[in-house]
Amino acid sequence: MPTLMSPEELKATIPTGLLSFPVTDFTAAGDFDAKSYIGRLEWLSAYKVSALFAAGGTGEFFSLTLPEYSQVIAAAVETCRGKVPIIAGAGYGTRTAIEYAREAERIGAAGILLLPHYLTEASQEGLRAHITAVCRSTRLGVIVYNRGACKLNAETMLKLVADNANLIGFKDGVGEIEAMVSIWNTLGDRLTYLGGLPTAEVYAQAYKAMGVPTYSSAVFNFMPKTALEFHAAVMADDSATCGRLMRDFFFPYLAIRNRQPGYAVSIIKAGAAIVGHPAGPVRSPLSDLKPDECDALAELIGKLGPQ
Numbered sequence: 001m002p003t004l005m006s007p008e009e010l011k012a013t014i015p016t017g018l019l020s021f022p023v024t025d026f027t028a029a030g031d032f033d034a035k036s037y038i039g040r041l042e043w044l045s046a047y048k049v050s051a052l053f054a055a056g057g058t059g060e061f062f063s064l065t066l067p068e069y070s071q072v073i074a075a076a077v078e079t080c081r082g083k084v085p086i087i088a089g090a091g092y093g094t095r096t097a098i099e100y101a102r103e104a105e106r107i108g109a110a111g112i113l114l115l116p117h118y119l120t121e122a123s124q125e126g127l128r129a130h131i132t133a134v135c136r137s138t139r140l141g142v143i144v145y146n147r148g149a150c151k152l153n154a155e156t157m158l159k160l161v162a163d164n165a166n167l168i169g170f171k172d173g174v175g176e177i178e179a180m181v182s183i184w185n186t187l188g189d190r191l192t193y194l195g196g197l198p199t200a201e202v203y204a205q206a207y208k209a210m211g212v213p214t215y216s217s218a219v220f221n222f223m224p225k226t227a228l229e230f231h232a233a234v235m236a237d238d239s240a241t242c243g244r245l246m247r248d249f250f251f252p253y254l255a256i257r258n259r260q261p262g263y264a265v266s267i268i269k270a271g272a273a274i275v276g277h278p279a280g281p282v283r284s285p286l287s288d289l290k291p292d293e294c295d296a297l298a299e300l301i302g303k304l305g306p307q
Contacts, residue, residue, distance in 0.1 A: 005140075007140065007166040008141075010051075011112055011192045015192055015214050021221075022053075022076070028281070029067040038075050046083075050214065052085075052087070054086050056265075057265070060283055072125045072130075073103070073109055087112065088113070090107050104140070111141040111142065121149060124134060124155070141167075141169070143170070147257075152170075158172065158208060169193070170176060170191045171194040171195075171216070172195060172212070173197050184211045188281070195215030201234075203215075205234055205242060212262065217230075222301070224272065224307055231261060247254075274294065
């Protein structure tokens, strides 16, 4: 049986560096491509990051069946063992999320990223019950993803941490400054905090000023050196480097990403293919970048040199 990372160990590990969500590799027919995925993780885990999220949002968790999920998490845990902790996505309704969390623990993941539940709006009371049930189903440390239908306030978070010792992280994908500051000031170092807006680099400096020590980088999937350079600049308050990379890459990149809904994932797979690490197509309902958009992205990547 794999040795579990304790929730406190995971909490201490997360702020020590950059995090990322590897894409999930599919064949041209849309099936999970384990060999390609393992090769991707071998490449990315060679860089110094604090953790990798397997089957997260950028990893198309929402398109995976439970058997596929098990394959993805198992491949990630085995490939990255002794190199970097694997935090597994879990989500949907409460009982389904519990199944995913328990499966991730069985396989040997280091923690759980609890993604927003599916479709319906929910009260703070309902969100509290949902998150508590998932936390109590596993010994792993749980990070809640504040995004979409799961939008939490400071009062609810205070109750949640009182009830669940293994709730160790808060990942914000909403971007409301007042709410984020309120949560941080209410809970302090009881949690570790992560920036989780799409293309988190754009917000990283502002989030650091609010007490959020790190973030997850999607572009790490195809520009790991640039992603790490930017992260180091944020940590060092090097505004000149951050500004240069924003102008030279991130803002032009956003102009491509924002052309279609769902491109936040599609553009990452396009970038991975451009740098020689193709991951296959995205699954519907997402759509791949068009050829001219891939050309524009390739030109942008080329200006920053080999990764």
